[in-house]
Structures are given as structure tokens and as C-alpha cells.
Amino acid sequence: SATGSYIDNGNVQLGSGEWQASGVLVAALQMSPVIPIYDESGDYYINPKDATLPNPVSYREIDDNTVQKRLLANGYLEYTPIKNLTLKANVGMDNKSGLRSTYLPTTFLHGASDNGKATKEINNNMDLLFNFTANYNFTINDKHNIGALLGYEYQNFMYDGFSSKVSNFFTDEFGSNNMGAGSGTPTVKSYKNATTLASYFGRLSYNFNEKYIASMTLRRDGSSNFGAGNKWGFFPSVAFAWRIIQEDFMKPVEFLSNLKLRLSYGQTGNSGIGDKAFAYYGPTEFPYMFGNNIVIPAGQTQMPNDKLKWETTTEFNVGLDYGFLQNRISGSIEYYNKVVSDLLSYRTLPVYNEIRSVADNIGATQLSGFEFDIHTVNLDGKFKWNTDFNISTYTDKWKERNPDIVLDPWVGVNDPIRAVYGYLTDGIVQIGQDVPQMEGERPGNLIYKDVNGYDENHKLTGKPDGKISDADMVLLGSTDPGFSFGFGNTFEYMGFDLNIFFYGMGDRVLMNTNKNKYLLGASRLPMNNNNMMTEVSELFRHDQPSTTHPGIAPNPYQGNNDYLIENASFIRLKNITLGYTFPRKWFKEKMNLRMYIDAQNLFTWTKYTGIDPETDSLGAYPNAKSVSFGLSLGF
Numbered sequence: 001s002a003t004g005s006y007i008d009n010g011n012v013q014l015g016s017g018e019w020q021a022s023g024v025l026v027a028a029l030q031m032s033p034v035i036p037i038y039d040e041s042g043d044y045y046i047n048p049k050d051a052t053l054p055n056p057v058s059y060r061e062i063d064d065n066t067v068q069k070r071l072l073a074n075g076y077l078e079y080t081p082i083k084n085l086t087l088k089a090n091v092g093m094d095n096k097s098g099l100r101s102t103y104l105p106t107t108f109l110h111g112a113s114d115n116g117k118a119t120k121e122i123n124n125n126m127d128l129l130f131n132f133t134a135n136y137n138f139t140i141n142d143k144h145n146i147g148a149l150l151g152y153e154y155q156n157f158m159y160d161g162f163s164s165k166v167s168n169f170f171t172d173e174f175g176s177n178n179m180g181a182g183s184g185t186p187t188v189k190s191y192k193n194a195t196t197l198a199s200y201f202g203r204l205s206y207n208f209n210e211k212y213i214a215s216m217t218l219r220r221d222g223s224s225n226f227g228a229g230n231k232w233g234f235f236p237s238v239a240f241a242w243r244i245i246q247e248d249f250m251k252p253v254e255f256l257s258n259l260k261l262r263l264s265y266g267q268t269g270n271s272g273i274g275d276k277a278f279a280y281y282g283p284t285e286f287p288y289m290f291g292n293n294i295v296i297p298a299g300q301t302q303m304p305n306d307k308l309k310w311e312t313t314t315e316f317n318v319g320l321d322y323g324f325l326q327n328r329i330s331g332s333i334e335y336y337n338k339v340v341s342d343l344l345s346y347r348t349l350p351v352y353n354e355i356r357s358v359a360d361n362i363g364a365t366q367l368s369g370f371e372f373d374i375h376t377v378n379l380d381g382k383f384k385w386n387t388d389f390n391i392s393t394y395t396d397k398w399k400e401r402n403p404d405i406v407l408d409p410w411v412g413v414n415d416p417i418r419a420v421y422g423y424l425t426d427g428i429v430q431i432g433q434d435v436p437q438m439e440g441e442r443p444g445n446l447i448y449k450d451v452n453g454y455d456e457n458h459k460l461t462g463k464p465d466g467k468i469s470d471a472d473m474v475l476l477g478s479t480d481p482g483f484s485f486g487f488g489n490t491f492e493y494m495g496f497d498l499n500i501f502f503y504g505m506g507d508r509v510l511m512n513t514n515k516n517k518y519l520l521g522a523s524r525l526p527m528n529n530n531n532m533m534t535e536v537s538e539l540f541r542h543d544q545p546s547t548t549h550p551g552i553a554p555n556p557y558q559g560n561n562d563y564l565i566e567n568a569s570f571i572r573l574k575n576i577t578l579g580y581t582f583p584r585k586w587f588k589e590k591m592n593l594r595m596y597i598d599a600q601n602l603f604t605w606t607k608y609t610g611i612d613p614e615t616d617s618l619g620a621y622p623n624a625k626s627v628s629f630g631l632s633l634g635f
Contacts, residue, residue, distance in 0.1 A: 116169035223271035233310035237266020258323030276359030331374035422560030444540035444551020482507025510568035570606035
């Protein structure tokens, strides 16, 4: 079989930085709303006090397009040489290519500075797969089902790409379609890489009358990403299930319709860090004269690590599936504990190294929690009403750290993975107030709490030392949720159906980057004629001392704090769908026709004061509210 796809996508200029690196959302946020779109000459108006910030409307002049092609093909041969034994060979191919073409015209600020700039980027990915299995299954006395499987798998990933950039066009008409029309010095880059995976695996399974189910899997995986001594890893797993409801002693318990216990323990491997175990060399940025010639020397661009090895995930799960009253109430309860050891990432090297980081196994993390879900059939007549609810807890923390990694003094060895640190605040400095621990404080500054200090060996003492320093940084929370949940109801009556779904996250924090820039940064914004948040009128002033927002006077103590780090828990009305299915008899039982209206992200309840508690960052695109109408037709 084979499937193909072709996607032609116009890219939105979102960006992730400021000034010349800003996207359309940041430019729109930062540009003063009283500035006109066009100047007297009909060109896009540029704020003379912030001359590197493009006019947000001018982003529509950019031609930025990506074409993606994909061909996915697979096939297999199957042969049964003897009874119960099946031999199967699978081959597959996944070929993906992408072409991104960009042109910044002279009507756009950063295109004008280069007299037009064109870029072409081509990326190709090829994934080839071969898999062979021998599967033997047999049954004893119609109750004992036993299976054994042996297999081998080979997978090869190939990547290559090319990019070219040129500027100084005599006209914008060509766009990126004739890069030879640019007379500037072109920039050309290319790359090529390959990764190979190989696996030997086996599985034994046993099933007694669908009551007791057990399996054991053994895998030996190899990857070309690691050095000779670490290419292979061994990853076993076992699983067991017991349908308790089928036991004789459960027959008197008539209100139970399902009860199943599930246990699993196993390991999986990850080699997805690329070829970072090996040294690479390339041209440096420091040419020198050799005789009368300019020479570009080669230098090391990647530090090798022959100790780099497989990342291993060891997971234990125990779950209970339940059902009551002929499954009118059903669901599951599950506990999971996952330890990721030899975590693959990058370790920062000391500043005297020419190369600043090296791939390494940086430690171990532990993720654990509970999951609970329930489905209820509340009404099952002419009027139907079903409810679904799920909630899961989530704790992801460091279990151990690579001893070569130097942590900041305020960072704990077992802190959350995505921890957020900062100062605790205690109000705002008032006129005439002396804050002993803050030297040089000014009225309107946030007051930082003195909670810790250093001894003579630069170790934390756990006691206040009478001054503010980075020793007073504390753990403020994690951007990961402590729990998440979903709650949905479905109603059906006389062809009408209504679905309402809420979901949310709790016990999480997020830095309000827009507050940091457009409120705390209000002192410099008027000088640049930039936009500001409406809360700027609530900042501390001599005639407005009783406020929760600090003043514009620079604070001598900089850093994250609990004024910027906010509670980002939320509940969101994610989806409402109302539909009507026309009676089939209207179409002589030959067709199904349903009409519906669907609304997304209608309401969000949160204490977070930024744009979106789920996805917020500087200029990030929020979850959009949308309403759509549709018809579905089936024969």
C-alpha cells in the first residue's frame, strides 16, 4: 500500500524575539496604537524612536511559503510453513521533503535594509524499515493459549538539506523565484546525515481463558549514534492481567460487571540525540594570512563523548478497570512510576573551552502519578445523557544529577524538571521607608525577602544574612501541572445531540512575560513611543502608594520574583457541539445527513493575568475562539 500527501502552506510571521527578530504579534503589541499605518509618502510608517521594529501591518508583504511532500509505502510477505507458525517480512518507506521559500521585499523594513532578501531551504528525510518475525501460537484444551515470537528489525534514517540566501535585488517582482537576480554575496549551507537502528526481540505470551494474561518481552537495540562500547542496550519488560470478575467467588457480587487488575514493569531505550558522540571539524570564523593568501583554518566544532550511551526508561504501572450495573458506571484507576536514567541532553562546559557544550547522560528523572477516569450512563431512554470525567496527578522531578554538572546554589538536586526560581516579595517600598536588607532601594521598588545567606565557603546557611543576594532565590513552582482534568457531557434527544467539554490544569506557574516587558518596563516605553499595558495607570506613584504594582524607578535587585511568576491554573470550556441528524427514512435508508455547529475555547477561568495561561510567552499566539458550521454526509 502507498499513500501520498502534498501540503502548500503560507507561513505566519510569528517570530519569538524582539525588535528585528520580532513577529507580527510582538510588533502589534509593542507598536503604539496612535501611530498611523502609512506615512505621508504612502510607505509603511516606522516609529523613529524604535527604528528596528517593523510596522505590524507590513508583515503581510512578506512572501513565506512551505511546500511539504510525503510518500508513505509499505508491504509484506507472509508464509505458514507448518501449522501454527507464521513467518512475516515487512518493508516500509517514509519519504518526506520540504521546501521553504521566503522573500523580504523592499516594502518591509528588514527587506529594505538589504534591498530585498530571498531564502530557499530544502530538507529531505528518508526512513527505510525492514522487519522480520516468526510467530508460533498454539492452544491446549481450548483454554491455554501460548504464543512465542522472535524478530529482527533494521531501520535507516537519512537526512540532507540545503539552504541559500541572497540579497540586493533590483526589483521585488521575482521574489524568491529567481535568486540569481540578487547581486549580493550569497550564503550557502548544506548538511547530510544518517542514523541506523537495529533490534533483536522476542516475546512469550500466555492466556488462560481470557482470565489470566501474561507476557514477557526482551529487546536488544543497537544505534549508530553511540561509540563502539555503547551501541547496544538490553530492555526487558513483563505484563500481567487478571480478570477478577471471571472468578467463581465474584458471581454473588451482581452489581459488579467488570473488574480487571493490570500490572506491568519494563524498560525502553532512547537514542534520539543524533551523532553527538563523535568529534566534528569544520571551517572556523578566524581566517589568517599565509604568505599572500587568506586561509580559513579548520577547527573542532563538536566535542566527542565516547561514554555517551542509551537513555533508559524504567516504568511500573498498576491499574484496575471497573464496571458497575452492567457497565452503566465504568472506568479505571491507575498508578504509574517512570524513571528515566542516563538522560540524554547537553552539559555546559567551562568558559575556557572553545566548544561550549557536549552531549552527555546528565542524570535521572522520576515521573509518577495517579490517573482516574469514569464513564457513566446517566439516562438511557428516549433522552440519553452520558458523562465522562478524568483526572491525573503529575510529579516530574530530578532523581539524580551528573556529578560534572555544577548547579546554582539555590537549585535542589531533586527539584522539579521544569522548575521556576525567583525572589519572594513583601510589598512595595513606600516613601521614607527603610528596607535594611536592600541597599539603594527606592520608593516604588518591590521589597525582596531576606530568607537565606552564604557562609565563608559560599554555601547556603538556611538563615537570613541581612542582605539580598542570589542566595535568597527560592523554588516558586513548576510550569508542569500538578494535576489535569477533563469533564464532558453528551446529550441526545429526537435526533439532536449536544456535547460540552471542559478541561483544565492546576498547581502550575508561568512567567507573565508581557507584564515584565509592557508594565515593569514602562519607564523606557514612553521614550521609544511604545505601547504599554492599561495597568500602567495603577503603578506606584507618590499620590498612589497603595497599589500592588511597583513604580518605574529602577530596582537595584534584578531577577525573577513572585510578582512576575503567576498562578497559571485554569479551567477552559474547550468545546461545545450541537448537532442534528436527519431521520434516515427521509432518504429511504440510503443516506446519513448530520448538521452541526461547533464552538472552541469559548471561556477560560483563571487567576493568570497574561494572554493565555496554557501557551503564553512573549508574542505567543493564544488559543483562538472559533465557531464553525458543518454538514456530514454518509452513504
